[in-house]
Every structure is written in C-alpha cells, then in structure tokens.
C-alpha cells in the first residue's frame with residue numbers, strides 16, 4: 001500500500017520550504033515535490049531577507065534544505081506534479097517522472113512564471129542589470145541612469161517608486177503610450193522623458209546593459225532597466241482542482257493559507273501579489289501551521305468518533 005503523507009507540498013521555494021520546516025517540526029510526514037525552476041533563478045542575489053541579505057537563490061534553498069533535513073519526517077523529490085485527483089484526506093499526485101504520491105493535505109507553493117520576454121536582448125540582461133522590483137534590486141542601481149519599460153498606470157507607479165533610488169530615468173512604453181494626458185503632464189513636470197517607439201533591441205556587455213535602441217532610431221544610454229513582467233501562475237493545478245483565484249491568477253486563501261477547496265492550501269507568490277521572498281516564507285509558515293492544526297483537529301475528533 002502506497003504511503004499516505006500528512007501533506008504534499010508542490011513547490012520548494014521559500015514558501016514551500018518554510019511550510020515543510022513548520023510541518024517537520026510538528027512531526028508531520030511531508031513530501032516536498034519541486035521541479036527547481038523558481039522565478040528568481042535568473043538573479044545572483046536575493047535582497048531584503050533579514051539575516052540572508054545578498055544570498056544567492058541556490059544557496060538559500062540549500063541552507064533551507066539542510067535545516068529541514070534535521071526533521072526526518074520530511075522527504076524531497078525533484079519532479080513536476082502533473083495531475084492531482086482525490087480529495088481532502090486522500091489526494092493522489094502524479095508526476096512527470098511517472099511517480100505517484102498520496103497525501104491527506106495539499107499545499108500549492110508553485111510560485112509564478114514570467115511569460116517569455118518579447119524584447120530583443122532582454123533575456124541577456126535579466127537578473128544581471130534588468131530587474132522587476134526596486135525593493136529587491138534598487139539599491140544596487142542607486143543613482144544610476146535607468147530605463148523603465150512600462151506603460152499606463154503601472155508606469156506612474158514605477159516612476160514614483162524608482163524616484164527613491166535615482167533621479168535619472170526614462171520611461172519607454174514600447175509601443176503606443178497608454179498614459180492619460182494628466183499622467184503625461186505629471187511626468188513632464190517631474191522631468192521624466194517618455195518614449196513610445198517600440199524597442200528594437202537592448203545592447204549589453206556581459207549582462208550589463210549599455211543602451212536601449214528604439215525602432216525610430218532613438219538611442220537611450222543606461223546602466224540598468226526595470227520592467228513590468230507579465231506573469232502566469234507556476235501551476236494551473238489549483239484552478240483545475242476548483243480553487244478560487246483572483247484576476248491576476250493568485251489562489252485566494254485565508255490567513256492560514258486555506259483555499260475554498262477542502263484540504264487544499266496555498267502560499268507564496270502563487271497566492272499573493274507580494275512577490276517578496278520573506279513574504280512567501282512567512283505565508284509558507286502560516287500555511288504549515290494551518291495544515292497542522294487541521295490534521296490535529298481531525299485526529300482529535302477521530303479519537304472519540306466525532307466528525
């Protein structure tokens with residue numbers, strides 16, 4: 001008879017790993033199944049995580065795994081979960097490598113994925129001198145000349161935010177500008193140039209951007225880029241199971257990570273729009289506690305035949 005874990009965790013980033021730590025310490029049997037393609041794998045350093053500022057994403061995971069392995073009820077599998085059937089108390093997971101797992105509870109911590117980067121030359125600089133979050137990488141580009149590739153309301157938000165790190169930046173809307181007249185005037189008052197010609201290419205040296213070249217021939221020298229990525233959920237399995245999601249694709253959860261589907265929990269980027277490693281880890285910790293308390297309640301009730 002196949003082993004039935006107390007919990008299966010899909011995704012081994014900060015969210016899934018912190019949930020595994022909490023559940024391991026709570027003496028629950030757990031399998032963490034992770035295909036190892038986190039969104040931040042393009043970057044060399046993770047910032048803003050207390051006691052770990054500047055750590056590489058790989059080292060972060062390595063240390064986390066070493067610490068979790070102190071709790072023998074947690075197992076790791078490098079694999080992709082491709083299907084989930086069953087329900088609360090007995091979920092059945094199938095993986096790309098043809099393995100199957102059973103678990104009482106399920107935690108989705110599958111993160112988000114970037115849609116393919118459609119701008120010529122962006123892949124070469126992504127994670128090295130082009131970033132998505134000023135809180136994560138703004139400090140390293142402070143006082144530098146930057147290009148913001150962003151449009152519409154997001155452009156206003158990013159322009160105001162980046163002003164905390166540098167005064168020298170230009171907006172490229174990469175196609176027809178979706179700003180209102182009022183927004184354009186506001187940017188002009190703050191001396192922020194706006195270019196709407198599509199981007200022909202980004203030129204760089206060993207990952208460090210040199211200039212952005214537009215289709216109309218304009219050349220914008222710069223040392224860094226921030227852009228607004230298009231994100232999709234790391235896994236479509238929560239939706240397939242009937243989990244409610246927001247318009248942005250985040251699984252809707254309560255404070256303890258519980259979704260609307262009994263026995264199914266969510267944590268991290270796939271269940272919020274915070275997109276910060278420490279926030280994902282905190283959500284994982286809370287989901288771990290949520291799963292544990294549900295398991296404890298069920299065990300308590302079953303001892304006396306209550307339902």
Ligand SMILES: Cc1cc2nc3c(=O)[nH]c(=O)nc-3n(C[C@H](O)[C@H](O)[C@H](O)COP(=O)(O)OP(=O)(O)OC[C@H]3O[C@@H](n4cnc5c(N)ncnc54)[C@H](O)[C@@H]3O)c2cc1C
Pocket residue numbers: 010011012013014015016033034035036037038039040042043045046047048049079080081082109110111112126127131132133135136137234235267268269270274275276277278280281
């Ligand atoms: C370029 C960049 C730089 C960043 N820098 C910082 C920073 O400096 N500081 C910071 O706080 N945050 C940073 N972030 C954000 C941070 O990386 C995320 O907020 C954090 O990793 C989210 O953690 P998570 O556990 O929710 O998801 P992830 O870390 O993305 O992990 C999800 C995991 O689930 C796996 N997975 C998905 N589907 C399946 C499946 N079906 N089966 C098995 N496994 C699956 C994925 O492969 C992945 O390994 C950065 C993000 C990017 C893109």
